[in-house]
Amino acid sequence: MDGYALYVVGLLTAGGIYAILALALNLQWGFTGLFNAGIAGFFAVGAYVSVILTAPESPTIIGGYGLPLVVGCGAAMIASGLVAWGIGRVCIRLRSDYLAIATIGIAEILRLVFKNESWATNGPRGIAGIPKAFEWVPYPWNQVAFLGMVLATVLVIYLALETAWRSPWGRVMTAIRDSEAAAKASGKDVERFRLESFILGAAIMGLGGAYFAQYLKYFGPETSDPTSVTFLVWVMLIMGGSGNNRGAVLGALLLWAIWSATELLTSMLPPDWAVRSAYLRIFLIGLVLQVVLQRYSKGILPETRPAVVGTSTRAGATTGNAT
């Protein structure tokens, strides 16, 4: 395999991890209307927890238990879910603005903890040499195997969310999103359903973090920078189409391709300009978000309502009568 193909494999792997995050956000925002502005925080919790459990013993970080990666991923999901449970218990009953502020806050506090508690996380220098799945496979193919694992995970999460979307559970979620009062009136425990969606979404974000740490084989406080994680994932979902799982995946891959392509372009500029135009890229992505919000608020693949069995037969009957 030549370097070009390997570059594409790396790009797809990162794109796949972003697709996992976008699907998780779709569960929270697209399904239930929960504004999570702290994706980076859940992502970082997942990454650090999995690294601490799976890394070999080292003087720079705590843990180093060398546990299997599967255990690390599972623990990452549980830890992120627990953080979400804590925030959710406090904020989920209030208007979405409060959840947005609280999630931004918790992400920032977590970043401070990971940065300052050097005895546990090696502080701002971050953790290098993180074990990665399929490292025993000979060189270029381990990257391909890892990509396969990421894409398989995307597929599993996608199928699970599609099932959830069609299930009574998913219908309750959209009902809560569209009218909390109506959902409450039909006897649904709105707070519990919201909390479920928030925790599940956060757990998947934690898994995304665990994968990302493996992918880079490095994780530091700046890897979970709010700009590149939280903001990109939001633009991905809104561009792709919130409320549509395929839209989430498409938006993630598309925006990641654009993001990487512009990075490639700016790296060809003279050094002084390359640094500056990195900010220009963020500006342009922000502009994309605004244009999509105003002109195409449904995204590339708009939300489609799953057919309700009872209604569709009745609708069919009416059409039959008319013709």
Add this chain to the structure above:
Amino acid sequence: MWELFNFYLIPGIVLGCIYALGALGISLTFGILRFSNFAHGEMMMLGAYFTFTIVGLTGWHPLAAALPAMVLCAIVALGLDRAFFKPFRQAPTIMLVIASFGLMLMIRSAVQFFWGVSPRPLMPGIQRPQAFLDGALLIAPKHIWIIGTTLLVMLAVHLLLTRTRTGKAMRAVSDSPELARLTGIDVEAVIRATWVVGAVTAVAAGVMLAMDTQVETLMGFKMLLPMFAAAILGGIGRPFGAVAGGLVIGVVEEMSAYPFIGTVPLLNPAYKSGIAFGIMVLMLIWRPSGLFKGRVF
């Protein structure tokens, strides 16, 4: 005793003044436009950068240079409202929150593009603190300026809200936009006035923060959490509740670093911003309407 006063309480009040001015703008925007403006911190930062450039060009005192910066920022805020917020007047408010979230990153990256990311001082040199009460009480001149300016700006906002037609219209829209519209109040004009007041107070806060520390591109983002915490602590939609909330958070943040027990700071200063978050979470559990009975949405 004086050490606690000079090195913890006074810096706490100074920081609290800055939070208070920021929270004032957030609370006003929330009251009238009904959404949490995440781009407010970036407006502070932009104002500080405009001031920095004006000081560089003219050599004025930063507080004097802040006046043209306020005008510039008010124009920017009105332009941003027209381009990014006005299309969502009738939409669910969460669209405004997302738009402001995007705007936060757009403003910051634009500043990073034009001015670069390295922090720069707004006030050159180190100032010797002024001594009062036979040298027991020490206050840096810039701190006197900051506290004085804050009082002045707050008095101006108070007079605006209580004595002028615009201010009364603003309060009416904050209480009930529909009722205000029915009584013939031009709601769009009120919204424009809100952006102008928000921008002016944001620039004041930003410039004073830059005088106290320095001009840097992340200063607005760092202020976001304490400002929201202050607005919630005081009660959303209660401008002077936000001021009280800002002062409380500023003082508690600074005091938390005092070695009350033994010789180490009570709380590692790196976690100062955790205090605002902690206060906010406690308020959301205990009393989401804030100390002064604001609104809960």
